[in-house]
Amino acid sequence: MRPMCLWVNTIFFVALPNRWKPTPNKPVDPPSNDPPTAALASWSLWKNKQAPAAARLVVPHDSGIADPLRAIDLNTALQYGTAQGYPPLYAFIRQFTRENLHPFVPYKGGPEIILTCGSTDGFSKTIEALSEKWAEGHDPIEEKPGMLVERYCYMNAIQTTTPRGMTIAPVEIDDEGMCAKGPGGLEDVLENWDNTKGRRPHLLYTVTIGQNPTSGTLSVARRTEIYAICVKYDVIIVEDDPYWYLQFPSNAPAGAVTPEPVKSSGFEFLDSLIPSYLSVDYQGRVVRLDTFSKTAAPGCRLGWITTQPALAERLLRITESSTQQPSGFVQAMIAELISGPQSSTDPGRGGAANGSGWKVDGWVRWLEGLRGNYERRMTVMCDTLDANKYIVKAGRRRSLTDVADVEEWAVIERTKIYDFVRPLGGMFIWVRFNFTSHPLRKQVPAARLSQALWIFWTHKPYLVLVSPGTMFAPTPEIRDGDSFNCFRLCFAAINEDEIASISKRFAEGAQDFWKIRSKSKIDKLLEDDASESVEGTEGLAMMGGMC
Structure with missing residues (x-):
């Protein structure tokens, strides 16, 4: 009998990560001398980086790999699995998160991760772990929980928390994002909290890069200010950052420089990004939500939470009694795309033209290519909007006829x-x-x-x-x-x-x-x-x- 395989006939999942056109905005394309760190040499991308993309992924029925952290096949992916996530994908994301995305987190032992069915699922479980339900007429007002959000925010978060009886506390924003100080800023809201609305909020939900909907991007200095206020008032930060890789250097203010990372990720592109709240989280009060929705496909419904181990363990228990692990089909496809077959006898095929996986440096190059693609789109839309934001009206004034021929004079009025x-x-x-x-x-x-x-x-x-x-x-x-x-x-x-x-x-x-x-x-x-x-x-x- 022919062995059963999962064939993924979609160009998207197997697109070469360096297939994007060059962008006119600098710096966006990865430098030619940006290799992975020595520790990641075994994860290197295929030798011919200009080879055409493979036509499909193959997740085999049986990979022939005994190690559960490396075996990517239907035998394992379609069984009940651990709530942490599919072992080979969990192992990759955990290593990538700890060594490359957030190589410096200032608490002992570093963060832990758990896979989710996307950021919305991750947020729902976080709220379940960190808040109690409150019902009007049943529970006292002093027990009513609250959540801080930007003045304009992603409404799925509001729709998740409102049925639990939570008070929504908006915080003023500026072009950068959430304000730390000043009227309506975070400190002002917390210091002058009205107890008739319930308990002072102990959760803060925020999108810090390309904030949805206002597109604000929070600087390291502002993050440090906000974190200090959260320490003072004992607030947990839920950092939802699906757009973290999409940071546009072409729009950065003149002279703006991202601080040098305390510890390098091994990739110039990742080092150039404004770091997560995790980079200043010396008390372990940050819960970060990541997703494949904006980097692979929204229909994946796959993401992960990064947070301190004690809270990750609580989230694991919630997952065990709710969704359990994400879709085995999806996890196996993403694992095969990135990691590829694990031995010469493994019949799987990854995202590279020769059937190997993208590996760490291929995934990073894909992320940087996405950034370049969206930066070009953003520039075109902004340029078009900028050129048409004024109504221009031309006319003549009789008072000018005394000094010149009326045909030679016109008044131009511009209204924004x-x-x-x-x-x-x-x-x-x-x-x-x-x-x-x-x-x-x-x-x-x-x-x-x-x-x-x-x-x-x-x-x-x-x-x-x-x-x-x-x-x-x-x-x-x-x-x-x-x-x-x-x-x-x-x-x-x-x-x-x-x-x-x-x-x-x-x-x-x-x-x-x-x-x-x-x-x-x-x-x-x-x-x-x-x-x-x-x-x-x-x-x-x-x-x-x-x-």
Whole structure:
């Protein structure tokens, strides 16, 4: 009988990690002399780095490998497994995390990891481990738990914690991310906590690189400030960083330098990244969430938690009684992609053209290639938005006719209709509109103008769908007070060759909306929305993204 194998006929999973086009932004492509450390020499990439990608992965029925930390096959992957994760993948990620991603964590013994079914699953288990459920009318208010979040945040976190009865405590943000000091900053919120809302929050949820949705990127100095405040008020930091590898040096301020790492990762690319909160976590109060969703495929539903061993053990117990290990199929595919066959008789095939795996240096090169690809997309979208954020109106003034021929003079008026900050990382651009400059501002409230604009974009010839800021407001006060001025755009959700044209459609839609002088047209747009009679989705560009 022919042995059963798992054949993965998808170019994505077997793409050569250095297949990306060179990027004009510097520095983004890996230097030619960036080898792994001596300790990782055995994980080296295939010899011919320019070879074409393999056409498929093969996870064999039986690899013939006796060591469970190395055997990648269906015999082991499709059985009940340990809650830590599939042993060969767990071993790779643990080593990669401790030696390369976070080579310096300032507590004895370093961190532990546990595999998850993606970051959302990891966050849910973290909340389960670190908070009690609270019910109004049943539990006293002084026991009501709370969680600190950015003023605008990833709403899955809110939707996970709200049913548990947690108070959501927004913290003010700036272009960098969460503020440590000042009005509404972390210290201000904690020091002046209103006990009628419940206990002072003991959890902080944050996305520090390419913050979702505002794209802020937190510096090492700001992290150090925030960590010190968390020590003072005994707050656990839940660091969700799916975009950590997507840091864009082309947008870094002039003269900005990432501090030298205390201990090198062995790769110049990883050393160049702003380090995790783990790098300052001398008390073991950081829980970091990582995922393959943004580096392999969202449908993998595979990630991992990095944290201090005592907490990792508690998370392991929760996993044992809930999801258990992630999908064996997915874990085996990712393990085969990276590690490849483990002996000359192993019938598996990894991501390299010769059937070997990518290994550590191939995986790092893939991550750097992703960064370069998204940086190009970001630059194109930002350049297009930047070129169209003003309404330009030309006219003549009679007062000028006394000094020159009227045909020779014109008055140019420029009105800024929106603005944004070029992101230092992530997948998003946070665009803030100035509805006080709209011709109908005195007749139509800004929130209503914002809703009409959102609908206007979905009509021909613009056909773009963006994410309104109201989606990311963690409290009703923020939703009603300011969020309608903002929209989130996602350059990762659009094909690279379409970014310029779709971004232009977005900008032209905004420009044309500012030319509307009739209140009845605004009313008609909103009536169409209420009756669900907007145009079909054919040709509609999804600029909002799904993440």
